[in-house]
Amino acid sequence: MDFKNLELSISDLPDFKTVDLQPIQKSYKKIIWINHALTFFVLYGISFFVLNFEEIPNWISIIAFSVISLVFSIKAIEIEKGFPIRKFGVRQHDIIYQYGFFYFSETVVPYNRIQHVEIKQGPLSRLFSLYSLSLYTAGASSGDLIINGLDKQTAQRLKSKVLDKTTLVDEAD
Amino acid sequence: MKQIDFSQPRLQSFNGIFLIFFADLAKRIRQNIYILALPFLQKNLFDDYGTLIYLGLFLLVLTQFIFSYLSYKKFRFSIQEDAFHLDHGVIRLSHVEIPFERIQNINLQQGVFQQILNVVGFEIETAGEGTAEIKIKALDKGFATALKAKLIEEKNKVQTEVEIESGPTDETLESTPDSSASVLFQLDFRTLIKVGVSSNLFKGVGLLLAFFAYLYNFIMDFVTNIYDIDLEEDFTNRIPETLTFTSVLIVSVLVIGFLITVLTTVLKFFKLKIIKAQQNFEVEYGLFKRVNKVIKKSKTQIFEIRTNPIKNLFNIKNVFVSQASSHQLSEKQKIGLVGLSKVNLKSLFKSLFEHEYEALTFDVVHSKHRLIFRYFYKNLFLLSGLSLAVYFVFLNWFSLTVLIALSLFLIFISYLRMKKSSIGVNSNFISIRKGSIDTKFSLIEIHKLQSVKLTKNIFQQYNGHADLVLETASGMLKVEYLSLNEAQELMNYLLFKIESTHKNWI
Numbered sequence: 001m002d003f004k005n006l007e008l009s010i011s012d013l014p015d016f017k018t019v020d021l022q023p024i025q026k027s028y029k030k031i032i033w034i035n036h037a038l039t040f041f042v043l044y045g046i047s048f049f050v051l052n053f054e055e056i057p058n059w060i061s062i063i064a065f066s067v068i069s070l071v072f073s074i075k076a077i078e079i080e081k082g083f084p085i086r087k088f089g090v091r092q093h094d095i096i097y098q099y100g101f102f103y104f105s106e107t108v109v110p111y112n113r114i115q116h117v118e119i120k121q122g123p124l125s126r127l128f129s130l131y132s133l134s135l136y137t138a139g140a141s142s143g144d145l146i147i148n149g150l151d152k153q154t155a156q157r158l159k160s161k162v163l164d165k166t167t168l169v170d171e172a173d
Numbered sequence: 174m175k176q177i178d179f180s181q182p183r184l185q186s187f188n189g190i191f192l193i194f195f196a197d198l199a200k201r202i203r204q205n206i207y208i209l210a211l212p213f214l215q216k217n218l219f220d221d222y223g224t225l226i227y228l229g230l231f232l233l234v235l236t237q238f239i240f241s242y243l244s245y246k247k248f249r250f251s252i253q254e255d256a257f258h259l260d261h262g263v264i265r266l267s268h269v270e271i272p273f274e275r276i277q278n279i280n281l282q283q284g285v286f287q288q289i290l291n292v293v294g295f296e297i298e299t300a301g302e303g304t305a306e307i308k309i310k311a312l313d314k315g316f317a318t319a320l321k322a323k324l325i326e327e328k329n330k331v332q333t334e335v336e337i338e339s340g341p342t343d344e345t346l347e348s349t350p351d352s353s354a355s356v357l358f359q360l361d362f363r364t365l366i367k368v369g370v371s372s373n374l375f376k377g378v379g380l381l382l383a384f385f386a387y388l389y390n391f392i393m394d395f396v397t398n399i400y401d402i403d404l405e406e407d408f409t410n411r412i413p414e415t416l417t418f419t420s421v422l423i424v425s426v427l428v429i430g431f432l433i434t435v436l437t438t439v440l441k442f443f444k445l446k447i448i449k450a451q452q453n454f455e456v457e458y459g460l461f462k463r464v465n466k467v468i469k470k471s472k473t474q475i476f477e478i479r480t481n482p483i484k485n486l487f488n489i490k491n492v493f494v495s496q497a498s499s500h501q502l503s504e505k506q507k508i509g510l511v512g513l514s515k516v517n518l519k520s521l522f523k524s525l526f527e528h529e530y531e532a533l534t535f536d537v538v539h540s541k542h543r544l545i546f547r548y549f550y551k552n553l554f555l556l557s558g559l560s561l562a563v564y565f566v567f568l569n570w571f572s573l574t575v576l577i578a579l580s581l582f583l584i585f586i587s588y589l590r591m592k593k594s595s596i597g598v599n600s601n602f603i604s605i606r607k608g609s610i611d612t613k614f615s616l617i618e619i620h621k622l623q624s625v626k627l628t629k630n631i632f633q634q635y636n637g638h639a640d641l642v643l644e645t646a647s648g649m650l651k652v653e654y655l656s657l658n659e660a661q662e663l664m665n666y667l668l669f670k671i672e673s674t675h676k677n678w679i
Contacts, residue, residue: 006536006598006599006600006666008669010662010665010666013665013666013669014665014669015661015665016661016664016665016668017661093668093672094668094672101631102630102631103628103629103630103631104628104629104630104634105626105627105628105629106626106627106628107624107625107626108624108625108626108664108668109623109624110624110668110671110672111672112671112672113622113623113624113671113678137623137624137644137646138497138499138623138646138678138679139497139498139499139500139501139623139644139645139646139647139648140499140500140501140644140648140649141500142501142644142649143623143624143644143645143649145624
């Protein structure tokens, strides 16, 4: 492809792929595992419980078992393979976040489009003292960027960096 | 215009009681529609409990009326110094305040009931994160117009103050309704009919089929229960003889669906009028439900032009404008400007974006051929379901030909969709083309983008393709199956443009 009509040359532009990406905290993987283990524990429990009823034929539980196991193993691959890919990167004018093994996604949000920033901590994250950073843009929530599994220092550094940039841009206007 | 004291808390128009009552009643009935089925379950219900049932119904309706009356009484609004105030709620009281500068649009509309009761509905739209959207069901027309003018006036005052403080911005002043408003476009009846004829007739067919399916189930249940015969089996046995009947049925469904489409389009866009008031546009349309909407220049995010071969023949285009909102816009929420000629389109585009539509040229990147598989996979469920039905129930030459023809048709449609899918960029705009037989051509100014995303599923990761997702303040747009290289280049370019601009997205 060649871009003839653009006033600038595409190849001279900064490439978002060249930025150094940083991984999130390793302990966040434990949280993902605990969350999923709980869900699947309940699901397995239900299908095991159903096995004890005379009226319900056994093959239903067996099918349920195998479907749950299949989903579980896919999830396990996603977590194990996908976790090392979960990374974020900071550039001068935007922030990058990538994740996903089966469905890989790279999101870039320019600082001058961020409406507000939030640092949150769920009950499970409190145990591991991890934080999540949410960057909200205008419009539907699909455009928002949420980075989970950051330590307090990184989360706050990112937040102040983003806020700093957004206010700077406002002043320049 | 009379002087009205808006600072006094007010109720809605008196007729509003009935409107609120009927609206609430309709809502209750819709929520409890299944109760209608009760009499069919128990035959002697009415004989045994007739009086009780009627008494109960009467009490329910009475309670509803009292509740509606109270909610009318508790619904008070006023304009104070800084904001529009509203108190409402019967059991849980709530107080809403909308500062003037947060007001984005004010819409007046009149549904059938509102026309009968001679009142108008009043809506205040706000932008951004808040959910505060105010709907007043019934106001006298004169009062509503005065209120609207007053709110716009207050808003302008606030804006001028802000502008004096911070110097001029590219945000333009909102016009007062009486100054220099001119009709940009008025849809005449002949063009309206053309719009109806060129609409996608499958919408009407879908409506009709949904209605028939409902009716069929209802009658079947009813007949089977009462007469104790299995109509369904009877029907299936006679299928071969009723082939002619089926073809006649299909043709008539198509014809009636077509008529319904034309009719609904005509009703919806009756007397469409676009009024230009300085920088903004007011749009009015509808026969029974007269809708009045405002297109704000700065709030406009996506400009979508829809055509199809029949529309091209008639030389008309439909334009759908999406405005900034806190959620993904549904088709209904887009503002439809239908039956525009090329000249109308050009002048509309020029006044919204300050660029000549004709002069736009794009560097276009097409989706790759693999996209056809993705579209075809989606049809595979339908096809395999139908094949199973054909194999087990009505296996004969007729059903087989239909099945094969349908598969070929779906492949053809997938091919067209793949061919049409493309994205173009120039120094100010992005253009995204989609569609199969019809064409949707969306135009977005680059500085209106919120964020950019690249996604690859596991197959795309291996064969070097990616989907490009563009987030705007009125929903996301997706360009599927670009080659990875091109997608990344596009992303770099768009990011550079967003980050180097000083223009705001609103």
